[in-house]
Amino acid sequence: MTEKMILDGSRVAGEMKETLKGRVEALAAAGTTPCLATILVGDDPASETYVRMKGNACRRLGIESRRIHLDRGTTTGQLTEAIRTLNDDPLVHGILLQHPVPRHIDERAAFEAIAIGKDVDGVTALGFAQNAFGFAAYPSCTPAAILAILDYYRIPIEGKHAVVVGRSPILGKPVSLMLLNRNATVTTCHSKTSDLPGLLRQADIVVAAVGRPRFIQGDWIREGAVVLDAGYNEGNVGDVDYDACLARASAITPVPAGVGPVTIAMLLKHTVDAAEKAAATAGR
Amino acid sequence: MTEKMILDGSRVAGEMKETLKGRVEALAAAGTTPCLATILVGDDPASETYVRMKGNACRRLGIESRRIHLDRGTTTGQLTEAIRTLNDDPLVHGILLQHPVPRHIDERAAFEAIAIGKDVDGVTALGFAQNAFGFAAYPSCTPAAILAILDYYRIPIEGKHAVVVGRSPILGKPVSLMLLNRNATVTTCHSKTSDLPGLLRQADIVVAAVGRPRFIQGDWIREGAVVLDAGYNEGNVGDVDYDACLARASAITPVPAGVGPVTIAMLLKHTVDAAEKAAATAGR
Numbered sequence: 001m002t003e004k005m006i007l008d009g010s011r012v013a014g015e016m017k018e019t020l021k022g023r024v025e026a027l028a029a030a031g032t033t034p035c036l037a038t039i040l041v042g043d044d045p046a047s048e049t050y051v052r053m054k055g056n057a058c059r060r061l062g063i064e065s066r067r068i069h070l071d072r073g074t075t076t077g078q079l080t081e082a083i084r085t086l087n088d089d090p091l092v093h094g095i096l097l098q099h100p101v102p103r104h105i106d107e108r109a110a111f112e113a114i115a116i117g118k119d120v121d122g123v124t125a126l127g128f129a130q131n132a133f134g135f136a137a138y139p140s141c142t143p144a145a146i147l148a149i150l151d152y153y154r155i156p157i158e159g160k161h162a163v164v165v166g167r168s169p170i171l172g173k174p175v176s177l178m179l180l181n182r183n184a185t186v187t188t189c190h191s192k193t194s195d196l197p198g199l200l201r202q203a204d205i206v207v208a209a210v211g212r213p214r215f216i217q218g219d220w221i222r223e224g225a226v227v228l229d230a231g232y233n234e235g236n237v238g239d240v241d242y243d244a245c246l247a248r249a250s251a252i253t254p255v256p257a258g259v260g261p262v263t264i265a266m267l268l269k270h271t272v273d274a275a276e277k278a279a280a281t282a283g284r
Numbered sequence: 285m286t287e288k289m290i291l292d293g294s295r296v297a298g299e300m301k302e303t304l305k306g307r308v309e310a311l312a313a314a315g316t317t318p319c320l321a322t323i324l325v326g327d328d329p330a331s332e333t334y335v336r337m338k339g340n341a342c343r344r345l346g347i348e349s350r351r352i353h354l355d356r357g358t359t360t361g362q363l364t365e366a367i368r369t370l371n372d373d374p375l376v377h378g379i380l381l382q383h384p385v386p387r388h389i390d391e392r393a394a395f396e397a398i399a400i401g402k403d404v405d406g407v408t409a410l411g412f413a414q415n416a417f418g419f420a421a422y423p424s425c426t427p428a429a430i431l432a433i434l435d436y437y438r439i440p441i442e443g444k445h446a447v448v449v450g451r452s453p454i455l456g457k458p459v460s461l462m463l464l465n466r467n468a469t470v471t472t473c474h475s476k477t478s479d480l481p482g483l484l485r486q487a488d489i490v491v492a493a494v495g496r497p498r499f500i501q502g503d504w505i506r507e508g509a510v511v512l513d514a515g516y517n518e519g520n521v522g523d524v525d526y527d528a529c530l531a532r533a534s535a536i537t538p539v540p541a542g543v544g545p546v547t548i549a550m551l552l553k554h555t556v557d558a559a560e561k562a563a564a565t566a567g568r
Contacts, residue, residue: 187471
């Protein structure tokens with residue numbers, strides 16, 4: 001029986017926040033309060049919860065959280081207008097549009113309205129490409145969190161075979177490209193993949209980003225693989241059948257307290273990064 | 285012995301150009317001559333040849349080819365300035381910066397100077413991301429050529445396992461994302477990949493984009509696989525050991541007369557697309 005490593009995201013996030021505290025204090029002393037604007041459209045309860053969690057995390061660190069809550073009837077034009085107002089506001093350093101937005105809204109158009117310098121969640125096309133080319137200021141938070149966890153626990157990436165399940169523009173695709181930039185060989189799988197278990201059984205590193213509760217089965221995991229679960233489904237359940245996968249993995253993220261807290265810490269870090277840049281530009 | 289399909293790029297390109305002819309004539313009748321500006325920096329003989337080939341292909345179709353040749357001492361600032369002049373010129377519809385540029389130039393900065401509406405070679409970060417998200421006006425020409433060949437020969441992509449060897453921003457990465465968007469399962473390999481032969485032997489579709497002559501060996505190819513060779517090395521040699529791979533593949537692109545001519549036809553198509561858009565915007 002090999003020793004198991006539980007990849008404790010709370011611990012990674014805790015250390016990240018500890019570092020951020022000093023930076024926020026230094027900014028405050030120089031007259032800048034980092035500020036993250038969060039935009040919620042409609043009244044999806046899960047989205048409300050996420051936005052509240054992010055706001056609370058900000059406040060605990062001394063980061064201002066400005067919440068914009070638009071009703072579900074908001075049009076794409078009204079939403080992009082609200083985003084542009086935040087782009088122009090020098091007191092706002094980061095903008096997060098909580099997704100999903102109601103179906104009648106063109107989410108891509110809304111994301112694209114976010115100024116690249118305030119795109120702390122890495123959702124714009126330009127931010128995506130900069131990340132794909134390895135020089136993004138703010139890579140998408142969940143992919144960046146996954147890499148941060150691997151690095152924290154000194155899990156080698158170079159030369160490893162990473163299999164990513166999922167191909168969304170803010171998770172599966174960017175994490176595939178980030179692992180590729182770190183010299184992993186990367187296979188990206190999805191709902192049309194023919195032999196998912198067979199491919200997963202070859203993986204040194206598994207990233208689950210499907211949004212289906214307990215989808216990844218224990219016997220799809222190679223003995224000794226590293227499993228990262230970016231899923232977060234109803235009832236605090238990830239995309240991975242945790243107990244079954246734990247039995248075979250050498251290292252695994254739990255849900256909750258795995259990728260989730262690091263994602264939020266990454267969002268805070270990006271907001272502080274943006275505030276520092278703004279303060280430097282303002283010549284303080 | 286299975287029947288072999290030689291994927292004849294000259295034929296695909298020929299049909300594409302035939303379609304373009306009528307569109308160029310219609311534009312000419314309405315007073316617009318499509319125009320591709322090509323920029324060559326320095327005096328690399330291979331680059332000079334490529335630029336000349338592209339210019340000749342334009343002229344044969346009635347597309348204007350405007351050649352800008354800058355000496356090898358050109359700075360990044362001078363190059364981006366030249367690009368901006370072309371961006372602002374309403375008679376220019378597409379801009380192609382021949383790469384590689386001399387080492388002292390920041391190639392990424394130069395690419396980024398190209399206006400997205402004239403980025404017919406798909407080299408900007410924004411163009412890359414739009415392609416990754418599946419809505420690019422002008423996907424990178426070589427990846428688009430590879431997809432065009434597969435489609436011309438009605439080779440199914442969905443559910444297939446594609447293995448791409450190479451991860452450059454204008455070839456390996458975009459072709460991986462395009463195949464992914466077409467519902468292939470995609471593995472992207474590179475110089476740090478541990479067991480390249482083993483991975484390639486699982487591939488239904490192999491894309492070679494390494495830039496190493498005859499690098500892909502015959503016994504790395506699964507019986508019946510489809511092999512696309514995007515390499516073009518000195519002496520008219522691709523990245524694939526053609527004869528050895530032909531013996532096992534069900535379909536294969538030759539070099540020359542494989543991906544190359546379709547890449548050029550794609551560049552012409554994008555230029556005509558851009559000219560049509562400009563003409564429509566001008567309200568003709």
